[in-house]
Amino acid sequence: MPVGIIESLDHEARGITRLDGKTVFVEGGLPGERVEYSCYRRKPSYDIARVDRVVEASASRVEPRCPHFGVCGGCSMQHLEASAQLAAKQRLLEANLWHLGRLAAGEIYAPIHGATWGYRFRARLSARMVPKKGGMLIGFHERRSSYVADMRQCPNLPPQVSGLLLPLRELVSALSIRAAMPQIELAVGETMTALVLRILEPLDAADEGLLRAFADRHGVVFYLQAAGPASARRFYPLDERRLSYRLPDYGIEHGFSPTEFTQVNHAVNRVLVRRAMALLDARSGERVADMFCGIGNFTLPIARAGACAVGVEGSPELVRRAGENAAANGLSGQAAYLVANLFTATPESLAALGRFDKMLIDPPREGAVELVKAIAGDAPRRIVYVSCNPATLARDAAILVHQKGYRLRGAGVVNMFPNTSHVESIALFELG
Numbered sequence: 001m002p003v004g005i006i007e008s009l010d011h012e013a014r015g016i017t018r019l020d021g022k023t024v025f026v027e028g029g030l031p032g033e034r035v036e037y038s039c040y041r042r043k044p045s046y047d048i049a050r051v052d053r054v055v056e057a058s059a060s061r062v063e064p065r066c067p068h069f070g071v072c073g074g075c076s077m078q079h080l081e082a083s084a085q086l087a088a089k090q091r092l093l094e095a096n097l098w099h100l101g102r103l104a105a106g107e108i109y110a111p112i113h114g115a116t117w118g119y120r121f122r123a124r125l126s127a128r129m130v131p132k133k134g135g136m137l138i139g140f141h142e143r144r145s146s147y148v149a150d151m152r153q154c155p156n157l158p159p160q161v162s163g164l165l166l167p168l169r170e171l172v173s174a175l176s177i178r179a180a181m182p183q184i185e186l187a188v189g190e191t192m193t194a195l196v197l198r199i200l201e202p203l204d205a206a207d208e209g210l211l212r213a214f215a216d217r218h219g220v221v222f223y224l225q226a227a228g229p230a231s232a233r234r235f236y237p238l239d240e241r242r243l244s245y246r247l248p249d250y251g252i253e254h255g256f257s258p259t260e261f262t263q264v265n266h267a268v269n270r271v272l273v274r275r276a277m278a279l280l281d282a283r284s285g286e287r288v289a290d291m292f293c294g295i296g297n298f299t300l301p302i303a304r305a306g307a308c309a310v311g312v313e314g315s316p317e318l319v320r321r322a323g324e325n326a327a328a329n330g331l332s333g334q335a336a337y338l339v340a341n342l343f344t345a346t347p348e349s350l351a352a353l354g355r356f357d358k359m360l361i362d363p364p365r366e367g368a369v370e371l372v373k374a375i376a377g378d379a380p381r382r383i384v385y386v387s388c389n390p391a392t393l394a395r396d397a398a399i400l401v402h403q404k405g406y407r408l409r410g411a412g413v414v415n416m417f418p419n420t421s422h423v424e425s426i427a428l429f430e431l432g
Helices: 082-101 165-174 205-218 266-280 299-304 316-328 347-351 369-374 390-402
Strands: 003-005 015-019 022-027 034-042 046-056 122-130 135-139 183-188 193-198 221-225 233-236 244-247 252-255 287-291 308-313 335-339 358-361 382-387 406-414 424-431
Touching: 003 015, 015 034, 022 034, 082 390, 082 406, 122 165, 135 165, 165 205, 205 221, 205 233, 244 266, 252 299, 252 316, 266 299, 266 358, 266 382, 266 406, 266 424, 287 299, 299 308, 299 316, 299 335, 308 316, 316 335, 347 369, 369 390, 382 390, 390 406, 390 424
Parallel strands: 022 046, 193 221, 287 308, 287 358, 308 335, 358 382
Antiparallel strands: 003 034, 015 022, 034 046, 122 135, 122 183, 183 193, 221 233, 244 252, 382 424, 406 424
16 A cells, blocks of 8 residues: 655645655645555546555644544545645645746735634535435535435534534425425525525425424525526515625625525625725725626625725626615615626727726636736726636736736635635735
């Protein structure tokens, strides 16, 4: 059995070692450790392996808190101490910027982080009847598998939500459509917890009674989703509670639907918005763009600063919600929203939006390559880029610096998803 010394972690939190000049990705290995491992997949240029025995452990190795760690695919870093997770993610960001973009940030920002546990206010859980494992399973997928993990708890979820996993098994098992309800999406807001049931067949009267009783007992609100995300409809209870999250620094409360995108970690999002606003430094009289604005997470703080905020988003439904949030927060006069497909942006389509003094970009994992390519002429003098993929950030940063004349003033990580390999980051670019 081969023995290797782990050099670093890759983007999936696998340890990296070498064997006869060949790279080996070792699941469960941590930097500095000497481990015995066995390969389970061989490729011409690399192998994938798992740790069989830790010969010399890292000082940063800890006992995973969740009993499902290693089987459940929801986490990959619970065996690494929290501050070491942050350091590993920062190194990954810097490595991507350098190796993919040939860039080094002028300043490395202090990492943004919060609670290590109980932070996940959104999740999409699978539901499947598996008689061999005792009946109904509800949870994330197993690692490297389409099977549903036998989850009985999840310390990343708020305790009251983790405590619903086993009662939900009993509920779904009792439904007539238990074989036609593959997914439960959960969203936690300031005053309510929503559970969206993806149903492929209609409920009968008995099913409806079971849902009402469960909602009353556990204080949740059920939505039913018969088709795509936009089809989700509130079922019970039909009271005045609504999903929302607050940004207290700006006196803003964002309402949202349980199937609309919002950040999973409300506490870290508050710090992220604060950092983004400090870097952007939006001021009265400026026209500032919020690209990929969603429901206005950054747009409304920009407007609150006194700037003319213009949110641009490809989804008409999200733009409608963003407009409602602007009105609810008394900012309709400072915030405007436009529907545009930023993935197909051109210099002409970007110019049609008007001149911007500054710009915030917060794209999905695919990044914003066409948008940054389209920047030309009277370009915004400052860009704050919030990223959920260091590789696409590095690619787009290279365009901004090497082709558009910007400087990468600073960059740092945002630990939106503790215990996972997911790396969010924020970067500042300035002209000149």
